[in-house]
Amino acid sequence: VAEEGVDVLEVAKSAVDAAMKAGATFADARVGTDLTESITVRNQQMEGIDRGESTGVGVRVLVDGRWGFASTARLDEAEIARTAGVAVELARAATRLPGDPVRLDHVEPVVDSWRSPMNEDPFTVPLEEKVALLMEATRRAQQVKGVTFAEGGLDFFRRSTWFASSDGAAIDQVTTQSGGGIEAVAIGEGDMQRRSFPNSFRGHISAAGWEHIRTLALIEEAERTGREAVELLAAPECPSEVTTIVLDSGQVELQIHESIGHPVELDRVLGMEEAYAGSSWLKPQDRGKVRYASPLVSITADATLSGGLGSFGYDDEGVAAQRTPVIVDGIFENFLTNRETAPVVGQDSNGTSRADGWSHLPLIRMTNISIEPREGTLADIIGDTEDGLFMATNQSWSIDDKRINFQFGCEIAWRIRKGKLTQVYKNPNYTGITPEFWGSCDAVGGRESWMLWGTPNCGKGQPGQVARVGHGASPARFRDVRVGVRG
């Protein structure tokens, strides 16, 4: 919409004005435009190529201490006023039940612009170049004898947001994200094995431009990816035992996401997500008291990192991006908060309120939740392990409603014997209890093995919202873990 010469911030301000006129005591509005492009190739054929665009405005209000939120795709003046009125009606209806009124923390209103870093705009790179990259990468994987199909995908995403509030904030932001990956699948008698590169579920996504795709080495790694898929078909099943496991940084990413990122969301802790995604094993009074992990583990929420899917200038409440220690040397220190929940723990928001675009109410969402690097490479950790399993690349995940009991599957595992990788196993998985598992961590890789991964599919809320979040992760080692769970 900005390209059409409209002062979009003024549209957002008009929505705020309409809401205040309708009776709101506080209002904010986000006009947003999402652009997407997705390309998928399988076995040298186009599986799909699509582009999408979505524009609209969401208005959030407080009336008598209750929230109302309404959104519309039509940006004419009358529709915006109507939508603001609907938001006020919703908030008024919420007063039908008694309850503590919402009180927001104090935030100095900001007037600013922010852009995520990008060298080469992925939306202007010719489609031919994108398709050619995937064709060549999948051709190389498919050349490996025994590969049934090879698939490659590229995804590009741009979100433009114009935010205004009745406090006087006026912020425009643009985030551009690029990602890509390949996978090879080998199908045998009653068996299917998959290897992905650089990560599963559409690869490695970063808040960057086409230059990120150039660094992925999809073509260079395609043949190895195919070979490993075929090798897995002939490999034995991961044994069932209790042992030491080393996880690659891609799996540590999801382990952080599910067993640390979600349970430290303060809205979950306060029961606000109880009926759907669940709550948390943590309590508000646990800050500074609970040992969450071994002293080697420090976790930080950092929206100021460059290149993360959870990086931004301001969250969807106009709160500046921040770096917050979540776990320090194994002790739980801070929740992820927003303006509504932070006062419950005597704090101001640490800036994690984000919505799935203009049509959704902002919720507490992970930013970039990362493990702080310690020492050594993956090879160093494996070399230092007498006996155990090295598991790589997430395949599946499951965790209970309080984020205590989890089970993860990986694509591949290797037996570690006297510091060397030996036997390959298929269908590896492991299970554990969150504080016990993190408490058993006795090695975390250093900066040289740390990767800032993107998780573009984090689900939460009703109606369902999908967030794009980041996780910095090094490979790590855990002791006495149950592996090889079978049905």
Next chain:
Amino acid sequence: MPGLIGADGFHRTAEAALGLEGVDGVEVLFLHEWGGLTRFAKSEIHQSAWREDTGLHVRVVRDGRVGVATSNDFSPEGALRAARSAKEMVDVVAPDPMWPGLAGPAEPAVREAFDDATADASAERRAEAVATLIAGCPDRFTAAGAFETRAIEVGIANTQGQRCWAPSTQASLTVVTSGGESGNGFAEVFSGRMQDVDPEAVGARAADKAVASQNPKPLDPGVYPVVLEPAAVSTLTGFLAYVGFGGRSLIEGRSCFSGKEGEKVAADSISIWDDASDPSTLGVPFDFEGVPRQRVDLIEDGVFLGAVYDRRTAKEAGRDSTGHGLPAPNPEGPFPLNLFLATGDASVEDMVAATERGVLVTRFHYSNVVNPVESSITGMTRDGTFLIENGEIVGPVMNFRFTQSILDALSDVSMIGADPELASEFFFSAARVPALKVERFNFSGRSDH
């Protein structure tokens, strides 16, 4: 106020895209949705939202080269812009040798699935229902959940002359009641009409479960007989659809049913089919390619009969589409959205009475695939898990992790419920399923609550 755009309104907009020159064919998929959701927690309404959005998915083809563009600009200009964007893609991609062509004219069944009262439901009506539910909460217990009312219209128009359009409404109320010492209770209802949602009854069911769930005891993991209530059964059927019932995974050998057509895969009492035309589900009578949805018998008397197909996978399989295409592009292939599992003659009480020692499961949580070819999945129990001894529920137990082959579970079914419920494992589909008693079910771990 929002309202139906209608077939004529949709077709007027679609014509701008269908008139695109220099291509062999154009298809416009139209989605329009509006509605509100009242969300509550700790017995307070904490989030209330309303939204309206439109979507145009324009698929363009030339010489078997296919591109898709989507936009929420529901205007002739927006439709044409999306069509031109899709044409740009067509200009650079390789032909799809399996391109089946666009759907030809075919009249889908007419279904009366639109309820004005549900489409127009006000925030006050939803808040009133939530207040009624919460008023029934026992002392020291609170309720959390959501009451949603939605209206949806879907349309397809293409240059082969296919034109279809269908409006529908949905209402759902979900509640988790918690409090006391520890232990939750869950209940949920889905319907096409708001008036079918009885907040008092839903709340009472969740409250009864919550009261009965207080102070759960640890029980050793292991293989137990289980009584699965319908919400838990919908997890099994939902994941079976995901890992098995799609024609594409069947053709490619990725399905747990690949190579098993005509073979016994479940107990004799198990029959599963997909039928969007059944008025007791929330189906649309055509798929997202404009093909009328057919009833497909997937498992009959325990024997796997076949999968569902869209146009592309049907061509690959040398057969006709069954009308189960998803919006293009769709690398996952076709999917059954309206599953049914045949009922039996037992009640949940009968199943409990017939169990010497076992576990009753209200629902599962956050399940995921362990091994698709073996149909094995893992997940957690939640919001009401009970130990059964000597034919009676003797008390709540802490939540289990299960790791279990779905087909093995369906092969061990000994009793089937008489009263099916509409339940949804995935937000975009629903299954009408009864309770089941399964003689062997593998609980592989346990949580602390």
